Amino acid sequence: MRLAFLFLCLSLFIPDRQGQAQINRRSRTPQIPPPTILEYKPRSTLIVPEHEVPQAKFPAVDFHGHPPALNSPGTIQSVVTAMDELNLQVMVQARGSSGTALTRQIQAVRAAGMQDRFVFFTTVDLRSIGPGSGARITSQLEEDVTAGAVGIGEIGKGFGLLTRKADGSRLQMDDPELDVVWQTASRLGIPVFVHTGDPAEFFEPLDFENERWLEMALFPNRRFNDRSRFPEFNELMEERDRMLERHPNTTWVLAHMSWYTQDLGRLGELFDRFPNVYAEVGAVLYDLGRQPRFARDFFVKYQDRILFGKDSFQPDEYPYYWRVFETEDEYFDYYRDYHAFWKLYGMGLPDDVLRKIYYENAQRIIPNMPTNGFSGEN
Ligand SMILES: [Zn+2]
Numbered sequence: 001m002r003l004a005f006l007f008l009c010l011s012l013f014i015p016d017r018q019g020q021a022q023i024n025r026r027s028r029t030p031q032i033p034p035p036t037i038l039e040y041k042p043r044s045t046l047i048v049p050e051h052e053v054p055q056a057k058f059p060a061v062d063f064h065g066h067p068p069a070l071n072s073p074g075t076i077q078s079v080v081t082a083m084d085e086l087n088l089q090v091m092v093q094a095r096g097s098s099g100t101a102l103t104r105q106i107q108a109v110r111a112a113g114m115q116d117r118f119v120f121f122t123t124v125d126l127r128s129i130g131p132g133s134g135a136r137i138t139s140q141l142e143e144d145v146t147a148g149a150v151g152i153g154e155i156g157k158g159f160g161l162l163t164r165k166a167d168g169s170r171l172q173m174d175d176p177e178l179d180v181v182w183q184t185a186s187r188l189g190i191p192v193f194v195h196t197g198d199p200a201e202f203f204e205p206l207d208f209e210n211e212r213w214l215e216m217a218l219f220p221n222r223r224f225n226d227r228s229r230f231p232e233f234n235e236l237m238e239e240r241d242r243m244l245e246r247h248p249n250t251t252w253v254l255a256h257m258s259w260y261t262q263d264l265g266r267l268g269e270l271f272d273r274f275p276n277v278y279a280e281v282g283a284v285l286y287d288l289g290r291q292p293r294f295a296r297d298f299f300v301k302y303q304d305r306i307l308f309g310k311d312s313f314q315p316d317e318y319p320y321y322w323r324v325f326e327t328e329d330e331y332f333d334y335y336r337d338y339h340a341f342w343k344l345y346g347m348g349l350p351d352d353v354l355r356k357i358y359y360e361n362a363q364r365i366i367p368n369m370p371t372n373g374f375s376g377e378n
Pocket residue numbers: 064066094154195311312
């Protein structure tokens with residue numbers, strides 16, 4: 001009966017092209033007002049095995065930690081309590097503090113008896129660079145490392161994107177004035193943790209084909225598509241690559257996998273070209289979890305070059321990482337709607353790869369890493 005009706009409709013409309021166009025148009029126009037992008041949250045009806053992973057399978061190092069300033073016993077204890085629940089053994093304080101802001105935290109952590117749970121990176125002040133800045137930064141760096149810092153970073157995305165030199169021009173990442181800083185990091189044997197750019201979509205027109213439309217609409221300061229004010233995504237990356245190229249003995253860790261997770265092949269080329277470069281997985285889980293097979297192969301191939309890191313310190317978000325890395329679950333929710341409107345899938349990484357990503361790689365590239373608490377499975 002239904003079929004007969006369909007044939008009737010078809011025979012009425014197919015003969016002329018205008019009629020066909022009308023059918024197409026009609027079939028695409030909802031007969032009730034459609035929901036907005038914020039309203040449409042379909043509940044999944046799919047029933048498949050689910051494996052929540054509240055704790056990492058192996059003790060983890062958060063290479064990209066942004067806990068609050070660790071100045072007081074109360075704050076330190078509350079962060080450690082959250083870490084214990086997640087099986088986070090060590091957190092890198094990557095807020096990048098220097099001078100007294102750094103030493104105060106190091107001392108407070110020691111006083112609390114928690115020196116096995118936190119390590120500290122220092123920062124470099126890249127504002128108003130001019131002749132002599134490199135030497136100034138280097139002497140502060142040496143002081144901070146003597147005080148206990150074991151890395152530089154996170155150097156924020158302002159470097160390359162926003163930071164201006166003393167003469168008002170944009171500070172390019174490969175500015176020769178900074179060479180002495182990166183050479184000093186190499187001499188001191190500490191990694192440099194640098195965040196460059198942001199998702200490539202932020203540099204593209206804000207139209208209805210942009211995957212990050214919602215995020216760009218929500219956050220005006222994440223729109224870098226005004227070419228009169230910002231470099232292009234690829235221009236930034238080329239500039240960064242020239243910096244890497246000039247410093248083959250410095251250990252570089254690229255935050256957010258260099259925002260290349262929508263094109264892991266490109267990150268692979270970078271790894272192949274620069275053996276001293278590592279990448280950290282913070283805030284790009286949405287991309288890994290939508291390509292679980294390709295990402296798994298990539299993680300297996302580059303298992304010595306990838307580090308776990310989370311970025312913003314929200315304890316309830318870490319288990320999404322454990323679940324993507326450890327399980328083969330399918331089509332499960334992600335935690336932030338403006339990063340991704342899609343669901344995630346588990347990569348099912350092998351144990352030896354998980355161990356490297358969770359802690360072995362971090363232990364290898366960060367000097368004086370605590371070793372307590374890293375024996376065995378959770
Ligand atoms: Zn960060």
